[in-house]
Amino acid sequence: MRVAGKMRGVRARRVLAVSVAGLTAVPAVVLGTGGSAQAASCTASTGPYQKQVEKYLHRPVDGKQSAADCKAIRSFQNTYGVTPAVGYAGTVTWRTMKTLTAQKAAxxxxxxxxxxxxxxxxxxxxxxxxxxxxxxxxxxxxxxxxxxxxxxxxxxxxxxxxxxxxxxxxxxxxxxxxxxxxxxxxxxxxxxxxxxxxxxxxxxxxxxxxxxxxxxxxxxxxxxxxxxxxxxxxxxxx
Missing domain, CATH: 2.40.440.10 (L,D-transpeptidase catalytic domain-like)
Incomplete structure (x- = not known):
């Protein structure tokens, strides 16, 4: 019985370690009022293309994520089908903006x-x-x-x-x-x-x-x- 309990403890620690490691791979998310993962609405993380995205969206260009920035980025992502639409100024979002600019210029x-x-x-x-x-x-x-x-x-x-x-x-x-x-x-x-x-x-x-x-x-x-x-x-x- 002690062996079985020890094995369960090891498995639990492994699951916890994997879960924590997974969290480090995604931007921090601000939860909605429901307080659950399903209510996730906006990331609080500053993306690698924050300034470029802010400029494209005619936001104040300070390179720092804000609630208003996130709302504007999410609106863009939802409009053009960029996923996940969490308001993160990442590679795909900035690449989509550059593609749109080139398309309009055509x-x-x-x-x-x-x-x-x-x-x-x-x-x-x-x-x-x-x-x-x-x-x-x-x-x-x-x-x-x-x-x-x-x-x-x-x-x-x-x-x-x-x-x-x-x-x-x-x-x-x-x-x-x-x-x-x-x-x-x-x-x-x-x-x-x-x-x-x-x-x-x-x-x-x-x-x-x-x-x-x-x-x-x-x-x-x-x-x-x-x-x-x-x-x-x-x-x-x-």
Whole structure:
């Protein structure tokens, strides 16, 4: 009996040690009035990109987390699907802000740098760096640019010149068993398709170019088998 009790004591200490170690890996969180983990609402921790995030959100730039800072950061995170939405000015939040800035700067001239070919007729361009896609006829912009969500680290959307080779308006993935509406495949299992997520939600897809439903529908109407697709750049964080 004493041996059994000693073993239980050892296991209890190990569980406690693991729990304490886990707490050191996440920002400190201010609990809501309920006082439980489920009521967690805001982190009190200052993030590594605190000043940059404060500046982006037009907050007083002092590099120190405040309740008002946290509220503003959480609002941004919820708007753009950044998780966890606890108000922490971390890498993913700042990376999302930089991507948004680049997307806005693209305006109606996303191919200003001429990186997407202009001698191919109708072509769908995918810029991984800015997480943008658009369709052009030669050098004339036909549709977009629109935000997209491309492959995560380890499942990168492959770069290069490709062609749409198969389309299925109500496709279901045989690998991941999820719906892929308006799927237009252009490279192996990689395709344009609609997804029920915000385009800035990290870490990304399994290689496909995720799109908002309305954008995927327009791509479906404008593209056909044999149309060119050009993918270039590198997704932030991969």
């Amino acid at each position: 305006g109606k001239n996303p191919n200003k740098d001429k990186k997407c070919p202009t001698n191919k007729g109708r072509i769908a361009c995918v810029d991984l760096t800015r997480q943008l896609s658009w369709i052009q006829d030669g050098s004339k912009l036909k549709f977009g640019p629109v935000p997209v969500r491309t492959g995560r680290d380890g499942y990168e959307t492959r770069t290069g010149l490709k062609k749409v080779y198969w389309r299925n308006i109500d496709h279901v993935s045989s690998i991941y068993h999820v719906r892929m509406p308006y799927a237009q495949f252009f490279d192996g299992g990689q395709a344009f398709h609609s997804v029920g997520l915000k385009m800035w939600n990290n870490p990304g897809s399994h290689g496909c170019v995720n799109m908002r439903d309305a954008d995927a529908k327009t791509y479906w109407k404008l593209l056909k088998n044999g149309d060119e697709v050009y993918v270039y750049g590198r997704k932030p964080g991969t």
